[in-house]
Amino acid sequence: xxxxxxxxxxxxxxxxxxxxxxxxxxxNMSARSQTKLGEVGESLHLVRSLRDCLAxxxxxxxxxxxxxxxxPEAERLLNLPSGKTLHAPITLLPVALQNLVREVxxxxxxxxxxxxxxxxxxxxxxxxxxxxxxxxxxxDSLDVVVVLSDITSFARLEGAVTRLDRLSTIGTLSxxxxxxxxxxxxxxxxxxxxxxxKNRDSELSEVVSRExxxxxxxVGQMLKFGGPARPNFSTVRLHDVLEQSLxxxxxxxxxxxxxxxxxxxxxxxxxxxxxxxLEQAFVNLFLNAAEATGANGSLTVTTxxxxxxxxxxxxxxxxxxxxxxxxxxEHLQKLFEPFFTTKHHGTGLGLPITQRIIxxxxxxxxxxxxxxxxxTFFIKIPVAHRA
Numbered sequence: 031x032x033x034x035x036x037x038x039x040x041x042x043x044x045x046x047x048x049x050x051x052x053x054x055x056x057x058n059m060s061a062r063s064q065t066k067l068g069e070v071g072e073s074l075h076l077v078r079s080l081r082d083c084l085a086x087x088x089x090x091x092x093x094x095x096x097x098x099x100x101x102p103e104a105e106r107l108l109n110l111p112s113g114k115t116l117h118a119p120i121t122l123l124p125v126a127l128q129n130l131v132r133e134v135x136x137x138x139x140x141x142x143x144x145x146x147x148x149x150x151x152x153x154x155x156x157x158x159x160x161x162x163x164x165x166x167x168x169x170d171s172l173d174v175v176v177v178l179s180d181i182t183s184f185a186r187l188e189g190a191v192t193r194l195d196r197l198s199t200i201g202t203l204s205x206x207x208x209x210x211x212x213x214x215x216x217x218x219x220x221x222x223x224x225x226x227x228k229n230r231d232s233e234l235s236e237v238v239s240r241e242x243x244x245x246x247x248x249v250g251q252m253l254k255f256g257g258p259a260r261p262n263f264s265t266v267r268l269h270d271v272l273e274q275s276l277x278x279x280x281x282x283x284x285x286x287x288x289x290x291x292x293x294x295x296x297x298x299x300x301x302x303x304x305x306x307x308l309e310q311a312f313v314n315l316f317l318n319a320a321e322a323t324g325a326n327g328s329l330t331v332t333t334x335x336x337x338x339x340x341x342x343x344x345x346x347x348x349x350x351x352x353x354x355x356x357x358x359x360e361h362l363q364k365l366f367e368p369f370f371t372t373k374h375h376g377t378g379l380g381l382p383i384t385q386r387i388i389x390x391x392x393x394x395x396x397x398x399x400x401x402x403x404x405x406t407f408f409i410k411i412p413v414a415h416r417a
Contacts, residue, residue, distance in 0.1 A: 086179040091131050093172050095120045107158070107180055108148070124148045127160070127176070134162045134174045145181070156182045215245065241278075244306050265414045266308065268299045268346050272331060275312035282320040289328045296333035296346045302414040303391045311387040314380040315350050315407055321373070322354030322405065329353075336410065345393070345410040352406075357399035365397060 087104030091097055100115040110122060120128050126146060134141050143160040160178045167173045219242055226235045276290065283290055301308075319329050332349040357365065364370045366385045371378035388395045393411035 086177050089115070089176045091120055091135075091174045091176065092167070093135060095131070095135075097122065098173065104176075104178065107156075107178060127178075130160065130162055131174050131176065134164050135172060138164050138172065140164060146178075156180055219246075237277075240274075244309065262304050262306075263302055264304075265300050266303050266305045268296065268301050268308070268333065268348070268411065269294045271305050271308045272312060272333070272348070275309050275316055276331065278309075278313050279316040279320055282317065283329060286320065286323065286325050286327070288320060288323050288326070291328060291330040293330070293332040296335050298335070298413060299333060299346055300414040301346055301391065301411045303411065307387045308391070311384040311409075312348075312350075314384045315409075318380065319350060319352035319354060319405070322356075323352045324354070327353040335413065343412045343415065345412050348407075348409040348411075350407040350409070351404065353404045356401040356403050356405055357397075358401055362397065362399055 087107040088099075088101045089097055089104045090099040097115045097118050097120060100110065102112070104110070105112050105115065108123060108127075115122065120131055123131070126148060130141055130143060130146075141160075141162045143158075143162075146158045146160050147155050148158060149155055157180070158178045159181050160176065163175045163177075165173050165175055222238060222242055226239060229235055272294070276292075280290075282288075316329070316331075323329065330349070330351045332351070334347050334349075336345045336347045338344045361370075361372060366381050367378075368382045369378040385395050388409055388411070391411050393409060395410075396408045397405065398408075399405035
């Protein structure tokens with residue numbers, strides 16, 4: 031959203047001299063440049079002299095809404111034809127920037143736009159900081175000097191710093207939780223082991239034993255965001271991991287009459303990874319799908335081998351698709367942020383942990399979703415090297 035403020039802060043031109051004045055002064059420039067200029071028309075010459083030395087894009091528009099000066103950086107930032115902007119109409123500029131220029135011409139006051147979103151090319155949106163300053167030129171005519179800087183990377187950096195701050199909070203929280211849970215788990219595990227000794231023939235004993243080990247593994251990974259994880263990597267069959275993960279959520283699917291569709295086509299399906307961690311990642315995805323999908327919906331899990339680019343190994347791609355409520359665009363971009371959740375009782379940690387696990391397996395996870403049309407996760411993990 032476009033916001034702007036008016037004022038003289040941070041400008042290098044003194045705007046709009048009083049009537050009768052035939053010059054303007056400059057600030058923060060060399061002593062030679064600070065000497066009085068005899069003709070106001072030399073202001074444009076000064077801009078042309080400086081334009082190639084500035085990191086920002088600079089262009090000048092006259093009262094007739096024509097571009098009378100434009101440096102190469104402005105051409106690049108605004109995707110303008112190189113060397114063909116002189117005397118071109120401002121309709122060559124993005125509409126939002128045209129409106130700002132017209133506002134300055136009409137009001138004869140400087141305008142600062144802190145964040146202006148413009149298309150850079152055909153589909154990529156960049157964020158710019160824009161200063162527009164009115165100056166008097168020849169015959170007391172009004173020109174507008176436009177200085178713009180691409181601040182897209184700064185916005186990304188700010189997001190990264192915010193994310194790091196959240197991760198440090200999770201690290202502290204995880205350390206406390208891991209200590210308390212591990213103490214309680216010792217007593218629970220002892221009691222469960224005694225029960226399993228008396229029920230060796232029970233089909234449930236194998237599942238309980240495995241899940242106890244998985245709980246221990248999860249507790250050991252609760253410091254995942256607070257310090258480097260040390261997963262126990264080996265060659266694992268991804269289809270076996272998926273089957274085990276689906277088995278753990280089957281009761282959730284049955285309770286809502288959600289149909290499960292498997293299509294395991296990946297050959298080979300061997301990956302280099304930690305089966306407990308991968309199971310944790312996929313259980314998170316399957317539980318989210320079950321919670322988002324209404325009665326009589328469907329969950330589809332597909333695997334396939336994706337050819338690699340250049341010399342890298344091929345990948346196993348896992349596609350997890352549900353017919354649930356979907357995710358709005360504004361929520362979609364925050365999906366992997368720690369503590370972000372749309373659930374009433376959610377923690378906002380499931381998907382960030384899932385993403386971290388996939389990344390530790392040298393893979394990647396992406397998501398596509400539309401409200402009321404369901405959500406699809408795409409997970410890619412490199413195929414294990416053959417022995």
